[in-house]
Amino acid sequence: MRKINIIYAIFTLLLVVSCKPKDKEKKETIKINQPNIVLFLVDDMGWQDTSVPFWNKRTPFNDLYQTPNMERLANEGMKFTQAYATAVCSPTRISLMTGMNAAKHQVTNWTLNKDAIQPMESNHKTLSFPNWNVNGMSPVAGDKNAVYATPLPQVLNDAGYYTIHSGKAHLGAIGTPGENPLNLGFDVNIAGHAAGAPASYYGLDNFGNGKKGQEKWAVPGLEQYHGKDIFLTEAITIEAIKAVDTAVQKQQPFFLYMSHYAIHSPIMGDDRFVQKYYEKGIDSTEAKYASMIEGMDKSLGDIMDFLEEKNIVDNTIILFMSDNGGLSALARGGKPNTHNKPLNSGKGSAYEGGIREPMLVKWPGKVKEKSVTDDYVIIEDFYPTILEMAGIQNPKTVQEVDGQSFIPILREEKTNTNERPLFWHYPNEWGVSGPGIGASSAVRLGDWKLIYFYKNQKLELFNITEDIGELKNLVEINPEKAKALAIILTDYLKEVKAQIPANKKNGKQIPYPAEVLN
Template sequence: MINSLRKNTYFLLFLTVFIGCKTVNKYTEINEEKPNIILFMLDDMGWQDTSVPFWKEKTAFNSRYHTPNMERLACQGMKFTQAYATPVCTPTRVSLISGMNAARHKVTNWTFKRDISMVTPPKGLKMPLWNLNGAQPTDTVPRSVHITPLPQLLKNNGYETIHVGKAHFGAIGTPSADPKTLGFNVNIGGHAAGQPGSYYGTDDFRSLNSQTTIWDVPGLEKYHGKDIFLTEALTKEAITAIDNSIAIDKPFYLYMSHYAVHTPIQGDSRFEQKYMDQGLHPTEAKYASLIEGMDKSLGDLMNHLEDKGIAENTIILFMSDNGGLSAVARGGEKHTHNKPLSSGKGSVHEGGIREPMLVKWPGITKENSISNDFVIIEDFFPTILELAKIDGYKTVQTVDGKSFTPILKGEKQDNTDRTLIWHYPNNWGPTGPGIGATSTIRKGDWKLIYYHLDSSFELFNITADIGETTNLASKEGEKLHALAKELSTYLRSVDAQMPTNTNTNELVHLPDNEFVLKSYIK
């Protein structure tokens, strides 16, 4: 009897160890697989365009918008409160696929027609010969930056690379007008244009008031004439592309790049009426419906991952390409749609560059966690490659971005040591706070903006003054001098372009120039 019990005990111990070992081995196998990666990118979505609060408190805008799936993603992953892009779209998208800062890649404004700048220079400045043809996988296109694109590196390492929605990487008639030349196996709806002609399938996703077809969203003819919103059509196509990737047993990288919430501000009929019933300005009700339609897309993708049993091996990153539109086309008072942040799209004030960012890395990132660490758009390039377990890669370009995978693993970054740079020697068009030709640096609590037109400065303590209401340039000369020097040193190191002052016919001085600084240094 004792021997029998002893044998049973040994068997149970062996079984426990055996099962435990098998579990560890299976876990190791799972983690040795390349994860699926979804980058869910929005166009012109502001830091406040969500029911997820990215500040220390919930605001009126957080109460206005309804984004339950962003809330769901935030609960399952990490929320970044100080994530940054560039003031306008193409520079952000080029930084994303190249890992380069805009000062280095010199695609410093939005692109569209080959060899043509789409914006008139402001009075007093002549724009530099910036790379208006965008990012290219070749060195044969003048006025462009030659890169080794992120999706190409992923494709080379076994990923099915899927592009859905807005591309806007290169001008019409250049190779990168087609995302497939940048390493995407699949392109759904992406071309050179930065906005749709229309969000309505009944309009064939084209502007009925335009004689040109250059804004038409390509490749969605199956939805033409149908009562379907563009956001929904793109989501359906993305889900099909995921299923095709599963069928060929390949990990996928899905760049889910919605045209929403860019103009034209058109109402999504699934959600618009409830915002009208709340008494919102009609334009704002349409805008809110664009946001909720985007959120439904996120939820549909997350549900599909769960239905297919691949949610635990799929990393989701959520980001916007610049701050929320506020200078034009909105209802209500200009420059107020991102408060407490100042200004919006086109501006280097926080409203134009600070973005809503979320990341879910199953089994790694702590659920419902928050990071206040600095992250900027070029960081996505090395981060995504690291998430995909790709190392030893080579690029023709110098990569400025810094991987934020340590942050995702719970390591704290020291913001006092991280320097962020923005360089915009161009003209967006509208006017407003922080809008114009500028060079900017953020380090620790402090942010310095240098305006090219009149060589003036704004200096803000962002931690104490998130709304950038008090310019401390005339009071904090020592801090201004230190930041101006660091900013100028970086701009020189990348041979950053400066505009020409048309009154003197000379290049605008860098911010550490003695003449520029003399009135600020006592």
């Protein structure tokens, strides 16, 4: 009997040993077959801050800025002419990481200090603002003033992806779990923290570290570049490529969230590119701005070159997007609120200049080269799209995902995308004045867009296809359309329990859009 047991044990051991290599091989095959994903997000980049035209014709801005690698990406993939984010950064980033619309996740303004609304909100003369989720997002249930959600990188990480964050995070307030990308499913965090802008782009300035009064804004974790003549955009790109190389060596699929601080203020010239813009004779601030754009574009090119060098370009998806419209109301050279024309206004505005973005997608073997779509998409659509690209079916999330996958658009299938309403909700105060800037809600359905401004309870209706600059308010000319959209917008705000500002004098909630038409 003992002899039989020994023989059985030996047989079992041989069986286990012989199976192990096959199991390992199968696991590696699964990893290799999963596509690598690069999500390249630029901060404050306007729809025309590129040499790639996203309209039916080129504009003077397209001829000013030089982005050869964006041109390269457009030639290798699909260009989206009507891609939307929110008007300021944190709401977009939370929508990206949760798949939720801002009206629902209620991180409706930019975050920084824990449990504190912005001074421009508390000091507003006529409006009282809601207690929005000032602490950003959290992977932990019950965190005060934060939206509890399953982060996009966490789902990818659970599915076997090596997840890399490089650059700006701005997902949670100081001292909260969401402040650190490592708490949100990232394996690597390069230079990401609570602040939404750098104290300095210059390594010679130590990226703001050591400067009194700049502690909140100083970029963390890049000590090896302190005192060196290097631009922040370059430094975080170098570190991102190193992290990607780690994944390549491990034969593990990777998700790179290349989230640039550029081209957010402070506007600081990138010495590698700025001189040629000075020589064009343009405003010096605008020359610096243009150099920051080109530095960002070089980062894109460096990543694309690396993918080719490592022979993984055919199994890597690249998505390019901006987090809000181009900065124009302040800090720029020239006349404010003109830097995105023909689009009206810029960052912080409910007009197209504040929410329409440059967007590109390359998916080798899936997306036709040099293709263009006029179908519209919005930032929360990235969440389900990326998960579908990764082959993750029916992911378990604690939040309801609002976004819709735009893979049918990428495949050039017939869709009814433009028949669904898109919603924006900003019950806040940015603190800067300009066209369309202030507390507002908006809806777009097909060619039509309705904006409701809470301060004066004014409705504005535009046909975006015919009037891209939103210069002609059609509320009085087409009251039926205005009413129909106002009802759609009101019903949505009520359905998701969107927070609404109140009148500061009497404490009463400002009426819903449909109510001002009664």
